[in-house]
Amino acid sequence: MRVAEYVTYDAVGLAELVAEGEVTAAELRAAALEATQAVDPQINAVVETWQDEDEPQPGSTPLAGVPFLVKDIGAAMAGRRMELGSRLAAGHVARADSFLALRLRRAGLVTFGRTATSEMAYSITTEPVLYGATRNPWDPERSAGGSSGGAGAAVAAGVVPLAHGTDAAGSLRIPAAYNGLVGLKPTRGRVSLGPDFDELFSGLAVPGGVSRTVRDSAALLDQISGPEPGDPYVAQQPSRPYAEEVARHPGRLRIGVLGQAWGGRRTSAPVADALSRTAALLADLGHQVEEAEVGLGVGWEEYVLANARLFTANLAATVDELAAAFGRPVDSSTLEPATLAGYHYGQRVGGAQLVAALAVRNRVSRSLARSFDAYDILLTPTVPELPTPLGAYAESARTLDGLGWIDTVFDRAPFTMPFNMAGTPAMSVPLTADVETGLPIGMQFAAGHGREGRLFRLAGQLEQASPWAGRIPTVWAGNRTGR
Numbered sequence: 001m002r003v004a005e006y007v008t009y010d011a012v013g014l015a016e017l018v019a020e021g022e023v024t025a026a027e028l029r030a031a032a033l034e035a036t037q038a039v040d041p042q043i044n045a046v047v048e049t050w051q052d053e054d055e056p057q058p059g060s061t062p063l064a065g066v067p068f069l070v071k072d073i074g075a076a077m078a079g080r081r082m083e084l085g086s087r088l089a090a091g092h093v094a095r096a097d098s099f100l101a102l103r104l105r106r107a108g109l110v111t112f113g114r115t116a117t118s119e120m121a122y123s124i125t126t127e128p129v130l131y132g133a134t135r136n137p138w139d140p141e142r143s144a145g146g147s148s149g150g151a152g153a154a155v156a157a158g159v160v161p162l163a164h165g166t167d168a169a170g171s172l173r174i175p176a177a178y179n180g181l182v183g184l185k186p187t188r189g190r191v192s193l194g195p196d197f198d199e200l201f202s203g204l205a206v207p208g209g210v211s212r213t214v215r216d217s218a219a220l221l222d223q224i225s226g227p228e229p230g231d232p233y234v235a236q237q238p239s240r241p242y243a244e245e246v247a248r249h250p251g252r253l254r255i256g257v258l259g260q261a262w263g264g265r266r267t268s269a270p271v272a273d274a275l276s277r278t279a280a281l282l283a284d285l286g287h288q289v290e291e292a293e294v295g296l297g298v299g300w301e302e303y304v305l306a307n308a309r310l311f312t313a314n315l316a317a318t319v320d321e322l323a324a325a326f327g328r329p330v331d332s333s334t335l336e337p338a339t340l341a342g343y344h345y346g347q348r349v350g351g352a353q354l355v356a357a358l359a360v361r362n363r364v365s366r367s368l369a370r371s372f373d374a375y376d377i378l379l380t381p382t383v384p385e386l387p388t389p390l391g392a393y394a395e396s397a398r399t400l401d402g403l404g405w406i407d408t409v410f411d412r413a414p415f416t417m418p419f420n421m422a423g424t425p426a427m428s429v430p431l432t433a434d435v436e437t438g439l440p441i442g443m444q445f446a447a448g449h450g451r452e453g454r455l456f457r458l459a460g461q462l463e464q465a466s467p468w469a470g471r472i473p474t475v476w477a478g479n480r481t482g483r
Contacts, residue, residue, distance in 0.1 A: 007158035007478035018065030025065035032067035035477035045153035049113035064108030107223035116150030137473035145175035158477035168205035170416025173428035177382035177442025188423030192228040218242035246460035256292025256375035261414035274432035297367030306360035312346030338397040345402020372448035382442035
């Protein structure tokens with residue numbers, strides 16, 4: 001299959017071709033590798049590709065035979081490097097498959113490489129020292145977001161139709177917004193983190209993916225969700241596959257709109273305009289749309305402090321484990337400034353402080369749950385500004401301590417993190433673009449615990465009413481004429 005044809009299909013469409021015998025999984029993999037070679041020198045999204053000798057033997061799932069990429073953190077695959085975007089973990093090879101990797105294999109996805117992450121997934125831009133900055137396919141001078149920026153850039157540029165990522169504070173939704181993609185953060189407990197972990201970042205982090213179509217995101221969640229032995233808790237299983245939800249009418253929904261974020265950062269004019277257009281579209285579709293007051297249950301400073309303690313305490317434990325495993329020092333030769341500052345801050349977090357931070361997590365969860373009693377869906381911008389220029393966080397990373405870094409990250413991306421704390425699902429949808437620059441603008445839709453089906457129904461309706469498939473970035477594998 002030529003690359004120019006390959007990029008016109010989403011993952012479900014490619015899998016249908018494989019099932020019908022019109023193309024083989026090996027041919028799709030070859031097209032994906034060619035697409036990688038065509039665009040990755042411009043965006044630096046793919047860390048490594050794997051040249052396996054055996055032809056893939058996919059099964060019969062809705063994604064069987066589709067080329068796929070995993071993030072360089074959060075999906076251990078036996079015998080493959082997983083370096084966490086860090087010099088501290090350089091050369092690390094996973095000894096066994098995670099439960100997630102096993103599910104990806106059973107889904108018939110043809111995983112052929114790794115995508116870039118910010119170091120330890122600890123930033124909302126993907127500019128690690130280990131392998132350099134990932135660039136946004138819509139404007140290579142801008143960030144692709146983070147921490148799943150490599151996944152976002154690769155999917156947006158046509159390397160693969162969907163890719164794995166993780167989300168602890170917006171790390172799927174922010175790259176989705178920056179790159180014009182669908183990005184779902186599932187409910188806590190929807191996708192297993194085992195067997196090596198029961199929680200990551202004290203329950204804040206979950207696995208998922210980014211894609212160019214709603215049905216691809218639904219099909220992926222169908223394949224990776226479900227409990228595994230030893231999981232500490234699980235989300236209630238859906239009554240039908242998520243793939244079936246996409247075409248179902250969502251009904252008339254009560255949608256609360258939050259245009260200005262907690263913490264005081266003002267939403268920029270282009271994003272505010274995009275939010276207004278989205279609210280008008282929802283009203284035209286028959287939904288009840290109104291401005292909402294959504295409380296966090298705690299003050300912003302207390303919220304930031306609790307998150308800083310949760311993130312940095314977990315980071316410090318991870319860093320110590322890696323340093324011991326590789327016999328490497330914990331200093332500026334192995335860690336970037338923001339990560340090192342977080343490590344030192346986390347070393348000072350006491351047990352009582354960590355327990356208090358978990359209590360804040362509970363208060364935020366309870367407060368947002370009350371909002372979902374009043375509304376079926378909460379609508380916010382995914383981020384309050386257009387994709388930032390590369391290097392925008394460099395000065396803050398060099399000068400701030402661990403608390404200051406978290407404060408900066410939350411200030412720049414205030415809308416996403418509360419739903420990580422609450423453990424509820426949230427999805428960035430690429431409904432609009434900036435009128436002046438053409439840059440994509442993501443809208444975030446959040447629902448109550450376990451309500452991914454509601455999100456897929458609404459997103460499916462919006463994709464039909466305001467399709468985005470025709471919007472193509474500057475760096476696009478399909479632009480290689482004759483290929």
